[in-house]
Amino acid sequence: AQRVTQPEKLLSVFKGAPVELKCNYSYSGSPELFWYVQYSRQRLQLLLRHISRESIKGFTADLNKGETSFHLKKPFAQEEDSAMYYCALGGSGGYQKVTFGTGTKLQVIP
Amino acid sequence: DTGVSQDPRHKITKRGQNVTFRCDPISEHNRLYWYRQTLGQGPEFLTYFQNEAQLEKSRLLSDRFSAERPKGSFSTLEIQRTEQGDSAMYLCASTLGYEQYFGPGTRLTVT
Numbered sequence: 001a002q003r004v005t006q007p008e009k010l011l012s013v014f015k016g017a018p019v020e021l022k023c024n025y026s027y028s029g030s031p032e033l034f035w036y037v038q039y040s041r042q043r044l045q046l047l048l049r050h051i052s053r054e055s056i057k058g059f060t061a062d063l064n065k066g067e068t069s070f071h072l073k074k075p076f077a078q079e080e081d082s083a084m085y086y087c088a089l090g091g092s093g094g095y096q097k098v099t100f101g102t103g104t105k106l107q108v109i110p
Numbered sequence: 111d112t113g114v115s116q117d118p119r120h121k122i123t124k125r126g127q128n129v130t131f132r133c134d135p136i137s138e139h140n141r142l143y144w145y146r147q148t149l150g151q152g153p154e155f156l157t158y159f160q161n162e163a164q165l166e167k168s169r170l171l172s173d174r175f176s177a178e179r180p181k182g183s184f185s186t187l188e189i190q191r192t193e194q195g196d197s198a199m200y201l202c203a204s205t206l207g208y209e210q211y212f213g214p215g216t217r218l219t220v221t
Contacts, residue, residue: 004152006152009150032208034208036210043113043212043213043214044153044201044203044212045211045212046209046210049208049209086152086153088152090208096158096165096166097155097158097166098143098155098210099155100145100152100153100154100155101152102150102151102152103151103152
């Protein structure tokens, strides 16, 4: 069974502080992990995908298969980072059923 | 093409009535997903299509829910005999590869 756990419903940090949004997953095959973001009054959109290993808007995420984790990190939070962040798990190639976590609301305090 | 669109954006219905939602994906996208989202939860997978074929349906989905994508373009999601527990945001997403493009959602309220 596919499962994604985001233990924090709300994460509040001060502007300029480091951010780490936690995500753990359970999957028996080869996982595809994603982070999606939803800014206020906007649609859900892809932030990054583990395979691309890119840094998007200063965010990075490393897939740790040993710990089954895919935490999202940013060294210095900006006010515009305030949003809902969802970790998502797809099957191999990401072409199948996608399971989302419950989301973490990031609040960056000016 | 301005992205994925969903219609209606809001629907209020009485318990026991049937409702139908429509999703128009980005035109070249061959896969289309339906999700349900309730307050404080992430999007919950309901079903997905590759072209007109429905490839997977969530086991959590009761027989009151049915989805179609007749010509591999737009899709409809019908809920029969609605219940108060069906109140949620229904999201549609389409994709050609791995990145899902989401619509604005249809908010259903069952009174």
